Amino acid sequence: MEATGKAIPIYILAGFLGSGKTTLLQRLLSYWKDNGLLPAVVMNEIGEVNLDGVIVGEEVPMAEMLGGCICCTIRDDLSMQLYELVKTERPDLVVIEATGAANPLEIFDAVTEASLYLKLEIMPMITVVDAAHLAELYASQQGKTYRLMLDQIRCGSRLILNKIDRIGAETRTEMEGLLARLNPYARIIPAVKCEVDLPLLLEGGGTSPRDQGEGDSGRDHCSAHDQGHHVHEGDHEHDSHIHEANEHQGHRHEGHTHTSHDHVTVYTHYFNGPVDSVEFEQFIADLPREVYRGKGILRFADTSSRFLFQYAYREADYLKITPQGDVPDVAVFIGEHFDREALAGQLKALEKNAGTV
Numbered sequence: 001m002e003a004t005g006k007a008i009p010i011y012i013l014a015g016f017l018g019s020g021k022t023t024l025l026q027r028l029l030s031y032w033k034d035n036g037l038l039p040a041v042v043m044n045e046i047g048e049v050n051l052d053g054v055i056v057g058e059e060v061p062m063a064e065m066l067g068g069c070i071c072c073t074i075r076d077d078l079s080m081q082l083y084e085l086v087k088t089e090r091p092d093l094v095v096i097e098a099t100g101a102a103n104p105l106e107i108f109d110a111v112t113e114a115s116l117y118l119k120l121e122i123m124p125m126i127t128v129v130d131a132a133h134l135a136e137l138y139a140s141q142q143g144k145t146y147r148l149m150l151d152q153i154r155c156g157s158r159l160i161l162n163k164i165d166r167i168g169a170e171t172r173t174e175m176e177g178l179l180a181r182l183n184p185y186a187r188i189i190p191a192v193k194c195e196v197d198l199p200l201l202l203e204g205g206g207t208s209p210r211d212q213g214e215g216d217s218g219r220d221h222c223s224a225h226d227q228g229h230h231v232h233e234g235d236h237e238h239d240s241h242i243h244e245a246n247e248h249q250g251h252r253h254e255g256h257t258h259t260s261h262d263h264v265t266v267y268t269h270y271f272n273g274p275v276d277s278v279e280f281e282q283f284i285a286d287l288p289r290e291v292y293r294g295k296g297i298l299r300f301a302d303t304s305s306r307f308l309f310q311y312a313y314r315e316a317d318y319l320k321i322t323p324q325g326d327v328p329d330v331a332v333f334i335g336e337h338f339d340r341e342a343l344a345g346q347l348k349a350l351e352k353n354a355g356t357v
């Protein structure tokens with residue numbers, strides 16, 4: 001067990017599904033590598049395949065936790081994964097990118113467990129917020145997604161208000177004000193594609209209430225957490241808050257299925273062959289509103305290339321890629337209570353039209 005030596009900084013990237021965590025992760029990894037550091041990554045995907053791993057590339061040491069959410073059923077694995085990663089790769093720092101459906105408090109708790117046998121320094125938590133998505137949910141003020149987003153905002157020490165290209169100036173001012181009210185201690189950084197001043201993002205400790213010796217008004221979900229620079233030494237004072245959060249969100253810690261969060265539905269589709277690009281784009285455009293995230297790798301019948309597609313908050317993006325290694329043609333859809341059978345039927349029809357089944 002690691003008793004001496006330098007503490008390893010642990011960065012937790014929080015933020016709702018599709019907000020831009022992987023986009024930020026890519027920037028951070030390049031930045032650290034350019035500065036001669038070896039970063040390692042723990043990736044958690046609620047689906048069965050790690051497509052973000054394909055984006056990040058093979059040269060970064062990575063632990064994958066698939067098919068569930070860190071904060072629920074597989075959180076006990078996180079400390080083991082961290083331990084293994086640190087022992088085998090000896091990285092200079094570790095980034096944990098949790099599924100966007102995760103409650104950051106519970107990830108924090110899982111990291112705490114690892115700090116019992118590894119010397120870790122938990123760095124200020126970075127939350128990425130999809131500005132357009134937040135604006136829409138703020139207008140309706142309801143739903144589990146909105147509450148989860150609020151929890152993620154309250155827990156961050158750095159809040160990246162991302163995708164400001166998708167909102168107007170007035171909404172941007174409104175959203176910046178909202179973030180400041182929800183979390184008066186965090187640094188708010190507006191951005192497009194998470195293009196932020198990285199040294200500034202990473203610099204300094206947290207601005208947590210404890211650092212400043214202030215009260216914790218407005219941080220009811222994260223008030224017990226010092227998100228600042230410190231070596232975490234088995235501090236358990238946050239437990240009661242975590243249990244509150246669990247009850248509040250109706251989380252279960254056992255009986256894992258693909259719907260480990262009661263409100264989250266996941267459908268993973270493995271393609272039997274290429275599909276028509278126009279038909280697929282139409283299928284994506286017609287996705288029900290309950291599907292809020294989609295990503296995958298597939299082949300189109302009309303080109304020989306493979307494409308990575310991304311769908312987040314009603315915006316789709318296609319990128320030509322050549323994945324390393326053996327990556328299947330697959331698509332993962334995540335949302336709230338959508339009809340998996342219907343989606344499966346539509347995708348099978350696309351395959352049939354292209355003559356692949």
Ligand SMILES: Nc1nc2c(ncn2[C@@H]2O[C@H](COP(=O)(O)OP(=O)(O)OP(=O)(O)O)[C@@H](O)[C@H]2O)c(=O)[nH]1
Binds near residue numbers: 020163164311312
């Ligand atoms: N319009 C716009 N799109 C963005 C911006 N930042 C990221 N995106 C796109 O949003 C999609 C999701 O980005 P990711 O970085 O994969 O999001 P994520 O939070 O890692 O997603 P999960 O891992 O599924 O939770 C991608 O298609 C990105 O290219 C932005 O500032 N503006």
